[in-house]
Structure formats: structure tokens, C-alpha cells
Amino acid sequence: MKFERYGIGLIKGMVVTIKHLLRHPTVNQFPEQRLNMSRRFRGNELIWSRERCTGCASCAKTCPQGAIEIVTATNLADNKYEVQKYQVDTGYCIQCGLCVEVCPYDALFMGYSYERAKYRRGELVQSGDELLESPQRPASGYFHPEIAEKLPKQTLLVEKIVEKRK
Amino acid sequence: MAIVNFMNNSPLPMQVTPADWPGGYWWHWVFFTVILIVFVLVMVMGAIYIERRGLGRMQSRLGPNRVGPFGLLQPVADAVKVLLKENIVPNSADKVVHWLAPIIAFVPAMMIFAVVPFQNGALLADLNIGILYVIAISSVSTIGVFMAGWGSSNKYSLLGAMRNVAAVVSYEIPLVLAVIGVVLMAGSLSLNQIVLKQDIPFILLQPLGFLLFFAAGCAEINRSPFDLFEADQELVAGFHTEYSGMKFAMFYLVEYGEAIAMSAIITTLFLSGWRGPLLPPWLWFILKILIVFFLMVWTRTTFPRARIDQLMALAWKFLLPLALINLFITAIQVLVWPDALPWILIFINIAIMVILILLWSKFFKLGWGRIEV
Amino acid sequence: MTTTGEITFKTEPFVLNFGPVHPSTHGVYRMRATLDGEVVLDIEPVFGYLHRGIEKLAEERTYTGFIPLTDRLDYISPMSNNLGYCLAVEKLAGIKVPERAEYIRVIIAELQRLANHCIAVGSFLSDCGAMFTPFMYMFREREKILDLFDMVCGQRLTYNYMRIGGVSQDIPDEFLPALHKFMGTMPGMIEEWENLLKQNEILLARTKGVGILPREMAINCGISGPVARGSGVKWDLRKADPYSIYDRFEFDIPTGEVGDCYDRYRVRVEEMKQSLRIIKQAMEKIPSGPIRAEVPHLIRPPAGEAYAHIEAPKGELGFYIVSDNSIAPYRCHVRPTSLINLTALREMVKGWKVADLIAIFGSIDITMGEVDR
Numbered sequence: 029m030k031f032e033r034y035g036i037g038l039i040k041g042m043v044v045t046i047k048h049l050l051r052h053p054t055v056n057q058f059p060e061q062r063l064n065m066s067r068r069f070r071g072n073e074l075i076w077s078r079e080r081c082t083g084c085a086s087c088a089k090t091c092p093q094g095a096i097e098i099v100t101a102t103n104l105a106d107n108k109y110e111v112q113k114y115q116v117d118t119g120y121c122i123q124c125g126l127c128v129e130v131c132p133y134d135a136l137f138m139g140y141s142y143e144r145a146k147y148r149r150g151e152l153v154q155s156g157d158e159l160l161e162s163p164q165r166p167a168s169g170y171f172h173p174e175i176a177e178k179l180p181k182q183t184l185l186v187e188k189i190v191e192k193r194k
Numbered sequence: 195m196a197i198v199n200f201m202n203n204s205p206l207p208m209q210v211t212p213a214d215w216p217g218g219y220w221w222h223w224v225f226f227t228v229i230l231i232v233f234v235l236v237m238v239m240g241a242i243y244i245e246r247r248g249l250g251r252m253q254s255r256l257g258p259n260r261v262g263p264f265g266l267l268q269p270v271a272d273a274v275k276v277l278l279k280e281n282i283v284p285n286s287a288d289k290v291v292h293w294l295a296p297i298i299a300f301v302p303a304m305m306i307f308a309v310v311p312f313q314n315g316a317l318l319a320d321l322n323i324g325i326l327y328v329i330a331i332s333s334v335s336t337i338g339v340f341m342a343g344w345g346s347s348n349k350y351s352l353l354g355a356m357r358n359v360a361a362v363v364s365y366e367i368p369l370v371l372a373v374i375g376v377v378l379m380a381g382s383l384s385l386n387q388i389v390l391k392q393d394i395p396f397i398l399l400q401p402l403g404f405l406l407f408f409a410a411g412c413a414e415i416n417r418s419p420f421d422l423f424e425a426d427q428e429l430v431a432g433f434h435t436e437y438s439g440m441k442f443a444m445f446y447l448v449e450y451g452e453a454i455a456m457s458a459i460i461t462t463l464f465l466s467g468w469r470g471p472l473l474p475p476w477l478w479f480i481l482k483i484l485i486v487f488f489l490m491v492w493t494r495t496t497f498p499r500a501r502i503d504q505l506m507a508l509a510w511k512f513l514l515p516l517a518l519i520n521l522f523i524t525a526i527q528v529l530v531w532p533d534a535l536p537w538i539l540i541f542i543n544i545a546i547m548v549i550l551i552l553l554w555s556k557f558f559k560l561g562w563g564r565i566e567v
Numbered sequence: 568m569t570t571t572g573e574i575t576f577k578t579e580p581f582v583l584n585f586g587p588v589h590p591s592t593h594g595v596y597r598m599r600a601t602l603d604g605e606v607v608l609d610i611e612p613v614f615g616y617l618h619r620g621i622e623k624l625a626e627e628r629t630y631t632g633f634i635p636l637t638d639r640l641d642y643i644s645p646m647s648n649n650l651g652y653c654l655a656v657e658k659l660a661g662i663k664v665p666e667r668a669e670y671i672r673v674i675i676a677e678l679q680r681l682a683n684h685c686i687a688v689g690s691f692l693s694d695c696g697a698m699f700t701p702f703m704y705m706f707r708e709r710e711k712i713l714d715l716f717d718m719v720c721g722q723r724l725t726y727n728y729m730r731i732g733g734v735s736q737d738i739p740d741e742f743l744p745a746l747h748k749f750m751g752t753m754p755g756m757i758e759e760w761e762n763l764l765k766q767n768e769i770l771l772a773r774t775k776g777v778g779i780l781p782r783e784m785a786i787n788c789g790i791s792g793p794v795a796r797g798s799g800v801k802w803d804l805r806k807a808d809p810y811s812i813y814d815r816f817e818f819d820i821p822t823g824e825v826g827d828c829y830d831r832y833r834v835r836v837e838e839m840k841q842s843l844r845i846i847k848q849a850m851e852k853i854p855s856g857p858i859r860a861e862v863p864h865l866i867r868p869p870a871g872e873a874y875a876h877i878e879a880p881k882g883e884l885g886f887y888i889v890s891d892n893s894i895a896p897y898r899c900h901v902r903p904t905s906l907i908n909l910t911a912l913r914e915m916v917k918g919w920k921v922a923d924l925i926a927i928f929g930s931i932d933i934t935m936g937e938v939d940r
Contacts, residue, residue, distance in 0.1 A: 035551065037766030041496045044763045045252045045700065054707050055256045068721035068736070090864065092632035124635035124727045129735065130864055138721070170721050171736065181741070182718055185711045186748045253703040349583050353605070353921070419696070419769055422922065496763070498770050499696025501922040502605060 054185070063183040067169045067176040070123045071139035074116050075167045076159040080135035083109035087127035087136055095120035096127060115155035118144075128171050137167035137175070226318040230307050237480070238450045239269035241487055245450075248491045273443065281439035284347055291345030296437070296444035299338025302331045303451035310458045311386045313468055313475045324385035325373055328459060329366070332414065335448065336362045339433050342445070346436035354433040357422060357502050362414055364509040369410040371517035375403040375524040376463045389467035397464040398540045402520045402547040404464045406513055408489075411460065413505065415452040417490050419497035420505055457486040516550060580608055583921075587616050593690065593928075594935025605920045610913055617939040625899035630656055630731060630866050633899070638725040640901060641937040644683040646675050646716075647879040649729035654810060655875035655886035656731045660868035667856040668733035669812045674746075674849045675719070675728070676811075676877075677842040678712050681753075683880035684835045685709040687793075687932040691832060692764060694929035695773050701764055708756055711749050718742055731866055733859030743850065750847060757839060765836075774828035778915045778927035781826060788911045792882025792904060793834045794931055798826030804878035816845050828930040835932075865894045881932055882908055901940055905933035 056063060065071075083100035095117045103110035128136045146152055161167055169176020243257075243266060250257030258265040283292055306328050308318040321327055336359055343355020376396050380388040397404045413420040434445045461467055461482040468475035500508065523546060527539060580603040587595040595616035601609045621640060625633050637652045638645040650672060657664065664672075686709065689702035713723045719738055720728040728735055764770055780790070785798040795802060803820045805813040821837035823830025870892045876885035885902030908931050916924050 035555065035768065037768050037771075038497065041763045041767050042492060044759055045492065045496045048254050048704075049248070049251050051254065053251060053255050054710075066717040066721055067739070068718070070721040090629070090632060092628050092635055122635055122725070123722065124725070125721065126632060126635070126727070168721070176739075182714070184714045184718075184745055185707070186714070186745055186752065249698070253700050254707060255703060349581060353583075357605075422696070494698060495700050497697065497767065498692065498764070498773060499922075500769055501773060501920060503920065504772050 064180045065140065065142070065168075066182045067179045068171075069138070069140055069142075069168045070125050070170050071142050071168055072123065072144040073118060073139035073141075073154070073165060074121070074127070074159060075137040075139055075161045075165055076114060076116075077135045077137075078111070078160065080133045081111055081114070082133055082135075083111040084132065086130050086132060090126045090130045091121075092124060092126065093120045093122055113155060114159065115153060116159060117153045119149060119152040125170050134172065137161070137172060138170045140166040140168040140179070223318070226316075230304070230318060234304055234307060234451060234454065237454045237483065238447055239273075240484070241450045241454055242269045242272070244484065244487065245491050245494075248488060249495055252492070252495045276443040276446070277440060279439040279442075281441065282436075284436050286347045287436065288345040288347070291341050292436075293441075295338050295342035295345055296441045296448070297338070298341060299335045299448045300444050300451065302334040302338075303448055303455055305331050306455040307458065309385050310462055311389055311467055312479055314386070314390070316476075317386060320384065320386055322382070322384045322387075325377065325383050325388070325459075325463070328385075329370055329373065332452070332455070333362070333366060335452065338448075342437070343433040346433070348436055351433045351435050354435075358416070358433065361420070361502070361505050361509070364506055365410045365413040365513075368406050368509060368513035368517040369414065371514070371521050372403045372406040372410065373463065375400050375520055378521075378524050378528050385462050385467075389462055389469065392466035392469065394536050394540070395464060395466040399536065399543060400464070400520070400524065401544050402516065402550065403524075404460075405547070405551075406517050406520065407460065407464070410509070410513060411456040412490065412493070413509070415456055416449060417453060417494060419493065419499050421494075422499050422502060422505065453487060453490060454483060457483045457490070460486050512554060516554060519550060578603070593933055594938075596933075596935055596938070598924075598928075600921070600924065602921065607916050607919055607921065607924050610916055610924070612909065612912065614909075614935065614938055617935045619940065621940045622899055622901060625896050627895060629894045630868070630896065631864060633896070634729065635725065635727045638727060639936060640903075640940060641879065641881065641884070641905070641934045642724065643686055643934050644679045644880050645724065645726050646679040646728060647683075647877060647884060649726065650676055650811075651875060651877045651879065651884045651886050653729045653731050654877060655873050655888045656866070656868060658875050659871060659873035659888055659890055660731070660862075660866065662732045662860050662862060664733050664811075664860060665857045666854050668858045668860075670849050670853040671734050671738060671858065672729065672811055673813065673816070674846055674853075675716075675734075677845045677849075678715065680842045680880040681839055682709045682712040684839050685712075687880075688760075688832060688835050691828075691926070691929040691932070692770075694925050695770060697764065697770075701760060704756070704760060704763070708753065711752075715742065715745060715749065718745065730859060730862075732862035733857070735859070737858050743853075746846070746850065750843065750850075753843060754840070757836065761836065765833075771829065773922075774832065774926060774930075776825070776827050777919060777923050778828050778930065779826050780911055780915050784911065784914060785826070789907050790882070790911055792879070792908065793831055793838065794882065794908050794911075796821065797823035797831035797834045799824055804876060804883055808876070810875070810877055816848050818842075818844050828926055831930045867892055867894055876902065879904055881905055881934070881937070884937075901937075903937045903940060905931075905935075905937040909933055909938060 083098060085096075085098045085100075088094075088096040088098050097113065097115040097117075098111065099113040100109045101112050123138070125138055128138055167175055169179055246268065247257035247265065258268040261267045261271045283289065309321055309324040309327055311317045311320075339358050340355045343351040343353075343358070346352075376388065377383055379396060379399060380391040382388060382391070434442060437445060458479075461479065465482050465486070467482075468479040470478035473481075523543075527542075531539070580601050583600050583602050585598040585600060587597045595614075597613040597616070599611045599613065600607055601611075619639070621636055624636060628636065634649055634652065637648040640648045656662075685705040689705035692701040693699050716726060716728075717723050719742060720726045720736065780794065780798045782799045785795045785800050790798075790800075791802065791804075799822055801820060801822050804810070805818075806820060818841045821834050821841065823834050868890045870890055872887065872889040874885055874887045876883050878884075882904035883902065884904050887898075887900040887902070888896050889898040891897045912928060912931060915927050919927065
């Protein structure tokens with residue numbers, strides 16, 4: 029007589045659960061402990077560089093949502109395009125990063141932070157100087173390896189918790 | 195006072211007030227009632243805390259830990275939140291039934307504690323039919339649950355309530371039969387006497403009885419793995435779907451109050467109640483209740499839930515025959531070897547339990563014999 | 568209907584609505600179930616609550632600009648959707664993908680399969696009532712995989728990683744060591760999950776023999792993926808119609824015999840083990856080189872049509888693209904895996920109980936994003 033289902037599965041399950049009770053939980057207490065984001069993180073905002081942008085509008089043509097609006101005018105004095113208005117509606121933006129990828133002059137960066145909630149929907153539309161890089165708005169290394177090298181290493185769960193197992 | 199005199203002086207050995215209690219009957223009654231109400235409410239809060247932290251730690255996460263140090267005030271926050279919520283009654287509900295249901299469900303859970311001993315002779319009422327009173331009272335809360343399901347005019351609630359009634363009625367029988375084994379060993383129905391007779395805890399002398407009582411008790415009080423009366427995944431919340439505010443708090447109290455009550459009965463019957471070496475007796479009592487409750491939390495974390503027909507099949511085809519056989523064997527042992535060395539009996543009983551479970555689970559079939567579990 | 572003299576006792580089936588918002592329907596899915604007591608007689612599915620018009624939107628986006636939208640189809644395994652779409656466009660335009668990109672695609676797709684099965688098995692077990700314990704354990708492993716994806720492309724859910732002609736960015740230097748560490752811990756984790764619930768008697772009683780999908784019906788309805796393999800149909804697109812470089816790896820295809828919920832659960836767990844094998848082989852042989860073919864950003868494939876299908880974690884996911892030599896597809900149609908697997912639900916469920924309805928629905932593993940598009 030082969031005895032197979034007399035309760036041994038129940039007991040094995042209970043052993044697994046009680047072992048977990050004695051282990052360190054996999055929890056990150058959020059506001060006090062923060063993890064480092066990925067170096068190529070596609071954060072909630074766009075960062076624009078006024079010096080490098082030439083107004084070619086490749087980003088606006090590539091954006092699947094049509095969230096970028098550019099108004100340029102000719103500036104015969106300096107013999108180049110002058111970007112009069114560069115406006116991004118971050119409410120429409122889906123953070124796909126296609127604009128950063130396609131910019132031929134490396135003038136766009138994705139943001140590195142994720143706590144960018146606003147109180148009014150009108151504040152989500154950012155233009156001009158609000159989009160420049162500043163210490164409060166660091167840039168991430170998505171498609172920019174030179175920035176990615178300087179950012180801190182990402183915290184990985186495989187490295188934080190080490191289970192002693194074969 | 196006439197009735198008290200009658201009860202104290204009657205030829206029946208029914209002692210309402212212990213002889214050495216200062217102050218007489220009414221002082222005893224007030225003191226113990228207050229102690230019981232405070233005890234039940236505090237233990238329910240402690241139970242909620244242990245369950246949420248224990249469940250969290252076993253799932254590799256923390257439980258609540260923001261409210262108060264280590265999250266100890268979380269049940270208080272829960273109580274305050276629930277009190278401040280709006281009390282919504284559905285339009286087509288039966289108002290009286292809907293209102294009465296939580297009360298009828300909650301009162302029996304409290305009443306069980308009237309006969310549970312905290313110390314030698316320290317109970318509200320030392321009835322000499324203690325355990326029979328407990329079993330009778332614990333069935334009354336089913337009526338409250340069914341009223342909740344019916345009075346909500348909601349098909350989910352009705353389904354949950356129907357399942358509950360069917361299951362509770364079926365699990366009464368193995369529960370009672372498991373208790374009778376203990377009563378035979380102790381020789382009395384009074385809970386105080388049962389504790390006094392346990393020089394060796396009855397869990398060693400009646401291991402099969404303990405397992406049966408635990409399983410049947412979990413089914414009676416909607417604990418996992420039998421918590422299908424309020425299965426989150428199927429019937430949004432079962433019989434208490436349409437309840438909010440204080441009435442929902444009553445149902446919540448019922449669930450944990452009955453869990454603590456069942457733990458208290460298990461410690462009294464099987465784990466020798468308040469007896470223990472060093473600490474004061476009431477502390478041992480509370481510790482043992484918490485250990486049994488932790489066992490319930492542990493099974494809740496691990497097991498999936500049974501289906502209603504599997505639940506009924508378990509009661510009638512598995513637990514009931516085992517309970518009858520256990521009763522038979524206990525009766526033989528008490529009659530034939532009343533003064534046997536307890537260690538031989540322990541060994542024999544544990545061996546019988548193992549053999550019975552192995553054999554009977556081989557014969558247990560579900561689904562009209564098509565599916566072998 | 569039973570008649571006793573003049574009293575007739577009539578029972579009639581009632582309709583219970585498992586509404587779009589329910590604790591356990593995977594997304595916004597509505598079922599109107601006709602129940603006779605607890606037994607399900609018929610269900611009528613109502614979906615479309617998550618329709619976003621993705622196929623129509625494709626006609627207004629460029630070929631590359633559509634890739635972020637394919638992420639939102641089956642949002643549990645977006646890399647597979649990206650891969651299917653890119654394969655379809657590459658077939659249409661005749662683009663050859665470089666070697667390193669192919670290997671990276673295979674590693675990412677198999678990691679995605681692991682992550683998807685973590686959720687599928689975890690939510691199936693918690694639908695059976697296991698109180699989220701296996702769900703939490705599996706999410707811990709999925710977190711590790713999502714960390715790897717985060718390292719590669721910067722997001723945890725909507726990756727937008729595959730491009731037409733390769734992948735968008737090269738894997739960073741710390742990817743392969745982290746993947747190596749992950750591969751060290753994962754087999755131990757899978758073994759721990761099996762200890763937890765593979766032999767659990769309650770789970771066996773709940774899922775064995777329940778919701779049987781016969782082999783003939785699976786083939787006739789066009790079911791694919793683990794659902795079909797659980798019914799005994801040995802069909803896996805990675806072996807039957809190899810795409811990308813899957814013909815260079817050796818792996819087995821686990822199949823079940825009976826086609827009940829338990830077989831589908833076992834097929835998924837075994838598939839996870841086979842995915843680990845593939846990843847290990849790919850990690851050893853990955854060459855260096857370019858990661859993307861020379862493809863313009865605004866690609867204009869020649870006029871024509873192409874259909875490419877992949878073995879997504881849920882089944883056969885196909886993309887049918889018609890192009891008229893402009894920068895946007897003329898028509899893009901998605902063969903939704905989950906919708907076609909869902910058509911068999913009605914036959915699988917008839918005659919079982921309410922609790923089984925939820926368990927069977929969980930074992931098919933659908934995502935409403937794919938059903939409704």
C-alpha cells in the first residue's frame with residue numbers, strides 16, 4: 029500500500045512558511061530608506077539644453093503622443109534658427125524616450141527623479157526655462173552613457189538579500 | 195438574594211460563588227463581568243495585531259509598523275476608523291433583521307468566556323455543565339450570520355450565509371465527539387475540574403482528539419482553510435458585504451472573538467489551562483491562548499481554501515468516523531485500565547492516531563468516488 | 568421540483584453578476600453566471616471595458632512610434648509584445664537582425680516568460696485561497712527580474728526596448744553578473760515554492776480534475792500556450808515554427824495529460840525551469856557586435872502584408888501588418904492570445920461550482936489589456 033496523501037504536503041508547506049518567519053523580510057521602508065534608481069531611468073520629466081537645441085523638431089515629429097510643441101523663427105542676425113517656444117506637456121508624455129533617442133544634437137535628457145506630482149494640471153505643461161537642467165532636476169543616463177557613468181549604482185534585490193541556497 | 199441562597203445551599207453541588215470570595219455574590223459578578231469584557235476586547239486587539247504581523251512576516255514582508263511603536267496601536271486605529279464610517283443600509287434590506295444580526299452574532303462569542311477558568315476557581319460561573327454550555331452557546335452565532343446574509347438582500351451575502359449554516363451544523367458533531375473523549379478522561383463536564391485533572395496535558399493523551407477539535411473548531415469560526423464563507427476572491431465579502439461602520443466592526447469582533455474563544459477552550463481542554471511552573475496562572479493562560487492562536491494564523495498563511503462540498507465531505511466522511519473511533523477507544527481505555535501508567539497510554543494513543551489517519555485518508559474519496567484525494 | 572401533496576417546492580436558477588470590478592477577475596472582466604444553488608449552469612462573458620483602440624491608433628503612429636503602444640497590450644509581459652511586433656515589421660521589410668541583438672532578445676524574452684509565470688501562478692494560487700503567501704514569494708522573484716529590466720532600459724513596466732532591426736540600447740556591464748547571481752538563486756526558489764504547495768492535499772482536491780479542457784476542443788478552438796499544453800497538445804512555436812534563433816538552444820516542452828487546472832499549473836512551473844535552461848545557454852554563447860541593424864528611424868517598408876507570431880508567455884501572439892509604403896502602417900491587427908483562450912471558458916466551467924469558476928478562470932491566465940486592446 030502506498031501512502032501518499034495523508035497530510036505530508038500540508039506539513040511541508042507549514043515548514044516553508046515558518047522558515048520565512050525567521051528570515052529578514054524583503055521590505056524597504058520608503059520615506060526613510062530609498063533605493064537608487066537605475067542609471068538609465070526614464071523619469072517623469074524632460075530636460076532640455078538651450079545651447080545645443082537647433083529647433084530641428086525631430087523630437088516633436090517622433091513623439092507618439094504629440095506632447096512637444098516647438099515654435100521657431102529665423103534669426104538672421106546670428107544666422108541660425110531661434111527657438112522661441114519649446115513646450116512639453118508632461119501630462120501627455122508616456123515617458124517612452126523616443127525623443128531622447130532621436131535627437132541628433134544630444135539636447136534632450138530624461139529626468140532622474142520620480143516625485144514630480146503637481147497640484148494643478150496646468151503646472152504639468154512646462155516650457156522654456158523650466159525645462160533646463162538644475163540640481164533639483166538631475167538628468168538620467170538614458171541614451172547618454174557619459175551621464176550614466178556618473179550616477180550611483182542601482183540597488184539590486186539580488187544583491188541585497190542573499191539566501192544561502194545551493 | 196433568595197435565589198443565591200438557594201443556589202448556595204441546595205443539595206446539588208452547584209457553586210455560584212466560591213466560598214472564600216469576599217463581598218458576596220454581586221461584587222463577584224460585577225468584578226468578573228468587567229474583567230471579562232476588558233479581557234475579550236484586549237485579547238481581540240492583540241489577536242488582530244498578531245495575525246497581521248505574523249501573516250506579514252511569514253509572507254516575507256513586515257506587517258503594520260507605522261502606528262505606534264512596532265505598530266502596536268494599529269487595532270486602535272482600526273477601531274477608530276471603523277467607528278467614524280458612515281452606516282449604510284441597503285434600500286431593499288430588511289431593516290430589523292439587518293440591525294439585529296451583528297448583535298446576535300457577537301453576544302455568544304462573549305458568553306463563552308463566562309465558564310473559562312483563569313485561575314483555580316476564578317471564573318464568572320463555575321457551572322458543573324461547563325463544556326455543554328459552551329457548545330450550546332457557540333451555535334447561536336450562526337443565526338446571527340444567517341440573518342446578516344438574508345437581511346442584506348444581496349445574492350453574494352445569501353450564498354455566503356447558506357454555506358455558513360450548512361458547514362457549522364455539520365461540524366458540530368465531530369466537535370462534540372472530540373470533546374467527549376476529554377470529558378471521559380477527566381470525569382466531569384465542569385471546565386474547572388477538567389483543568390484540575392490534567393497533571394499531564396490531554397493533548398498527549400488524546401492527540402487525535404486535539405486534531406479533530408482543532409479542525410472542527412477552525413471550520414466553525416470561519417478560519418482558513420475553511421474561510422469560504424467570506425472568501426474574498428469569490429463572494430466579495432460573503433455575509434458581511436453590505437455592512438459598514440460599527441456593524442462591520444461587530445462582525446470583525448465576532449470573527450476574532452470566536453477565534454480567541456476557541457483558543458481558550460482548546461487550552462482549557464487540551465493544554466491544561468492555567469497550570470504551569472513559574473509564572474502566575476493567568477499569564478500562562480494568556481500565553482497558551484496566544485500560542486494556539488498563532489497556530490491558527492500559521493495554518494491560515496499556508497493553506498488554500500476548501501470548496502463547500504469538500505468541506506462537507508471532510509466533516510461527514512473523514513472527521514466523524516475518526517471521532518467515533520476515538521471515542522470508542524477512549525471509552526475502552528477508561529473502563530478497562532483506569533489506573534494505567536499514563537506513559538503507556540500516551541504511546542498507544544499516538545500510535546493509534548497515526549495509523550488511523552494514514553488508513554482513513556486512503557479511503558477518503560471526493561466527488562462520488564471519482565476523485566481520490 | 569418536488570411535490571408533496573399540494574405543496575410544490577420550486578427552485579429556479581438565478582443570475583449572479585461577477586461585475587467588472589471584482590476582487591479576483593484579472594482586470595475589468597464581467598461574467599453573468601447562471602447559478603443553480605452553487606452549481607454553475609452557464610456564463611455569459613461581457614468584456615470591452617478596457618478597449619483603447621490600439622489597432623486604430625496604429626494607423627496614425629509611425630512604425631517606431633507604435634512600439635510604446637504595444638507595451639500596453641499585455642502589460643504583464645510587454646517585452647514579448649515588442650518582440651512580436653518588431654518581428655512582423657522585420658519580416659515585411661526584409662531586415663536582418665545582428666547576432667548579438669538576437670541573443671539579447673532571447674535572454675530578455677525568456678526572462679519575461681519567467682516574470683509572467685510568476686504572476687500567473689501566484690494569482691492562480693491566491694484565487695484558490697492561499698491568502699497571498701505564494702503570491703508574495705513570487706513577486707519577490709519578479710522584483711529581481713524587473714530590476715534587471717530596469718537596468719537595461721530604464722523602466723519597470725512599459726519597456727519600449729525592442730526596435731525594428733534589433734534592440735535599442737546595449738546591455739550594461741553589470742547586467743551579466745547580476746543575471747548570473749539571479750540564476751544562482753532562482754532554482755532554489757522554485758524548489759521552495761514546490762515544497763509549499765505542490766503536494767498540498769487541499770490544493771490537489773481543489774484543482775485536480777477541475778475544469779478539464781479536452782484535447783480535441785483545445786485544438787478546435789485554437790487555444791495555445793500553457794493552456795493547450797496542459798491538455799496534451801504538444802505545440803510550442805519555439806519548436807514548431809522557430810523564430811529568431813530558438814533552433815540553436817535545446818529545451819523540452821512540458822505537457823500535461825488530463826487538462827485540468829493542476830496540469831496547467833504544473834506546466835507553467837516546468838516552463839519556468841526550461842526558461843532557466845535557455846537563459847543559461849544563451850548567456851554562455853552571447854557574442855559581441857552591433858545591436859541594431861542600419862534602419863532609418865522613419866522606416867517605410869515596401870507595400871505588402873506580413874504576419875509574425877511568437878510564443879508569448881500566454882500563448883501564440885501574432886501581429887498582422889499591412890503596409891502601403893508610407894511611414895504608418897495601413898492596418899495592424901493583433902491576434903490576442905488571451906481572448907482566444909477565453910473563448911473556451913464557457914465549456915470548461917459548466918457543471919462546476921462557484922469556487923471552481925474562479926479557480927478555472929485564474930488558471931487560464933488572461934490579461935484584459937490583450938482581450939480588449
